[in-house]
Amino acid sequence: MERPPRSLLSSRAEDYLEAIYILSQKGKPKVRELARRLCVSPSSVVEFLRRLSEQGYVIYKKGGEIRLTEKGLEVARKIYNRHVVLTEFLTYIGVPRDIAEIDACRIEHLLHDETVERIIEFMRRKMESEP
């Protein structure tokens, strides 16, 4: 029974960073939007943002702009890429898109880098053999 190290970023923290990343593509992320997207109350978002900013993953002063630091951006991009890859993969093997999205969200934080690599390679082989 291996368990993820407690000291690093939690799955939930990665969710928050990813959500900020995605919302940043389309404008300035708001507390309210983050709350909706993450299915939590706005107050939970504020609290989480405070912690993430203490740890240097986001820039956030109350009332101010919400923005990822370089460190936060790195994590967010990694998770987001995993999300995309996993969703593609699951739909490829026949999982309906909506379910694939949900499951990708859930496991994107947990897989070993090695595993994600193998999945990427698997998809690459498929793309080559099926034009």
Add this chain to the structure above:
Amino acid sequence: MERPPRSLLSSRAEDYLEAIYILSQKGKPKVRELARRLCVSPSSVVEFLRRLSEQGYVIYKKGGEIRLTEKGLEVARKIYNRHVVLTEFLTYIGVPRDIAEIDACRIEHLLHDETVERIIEFMRRKMESEP
């Protein structure tokens, strides 16, 4: 951002049930063995067992035998089967066995039934085309 329903069995509860199930194959599960397997202290196991027994998943009286109820057995078997399937699948696509085991453990609780079905089907097709 879909999240698992809070009212049902947590991932961790499923881990406990699965561990009890596996240890039951080889004898009577002990608190100590469960603790080792789940990487927690014995006191955490005792506490968890109390809750699981209140909820009708295990039979457990302090000092007594630890045993799954029918209800607990059903969950444990389902999770264990998922574990096996996912491990097979991951090794098939090239993930080293030890990593496959770990990742299977982590995601076995989270995937939609539909997704697991698709993975099983995928493996079945492979087995047919590659004797």
Add this chain to the structure above:
DNA sequence: TTATATATTTAGGCGTGCCTAGCATAGGGT
């Protein structure tokens, strides 16, 4: 400008899982 609506923040609290420290109980060995 004042009133109202919306967005954000603070305060206080809760459930889950985990821990350590200390107590209890059971078995062996001498």
Add this chain to the structure above:
DNA sequence: ACCCTATGCTAGGCACGCCTAAATATATAA
């Protein structure tokens, strides 16, 4: 019987993530 060790249990406490209710800030309308 006694001591010693292993095992199990109880008590108390902690971190994480979440919530509601109430306070404050900001934007919009009258």
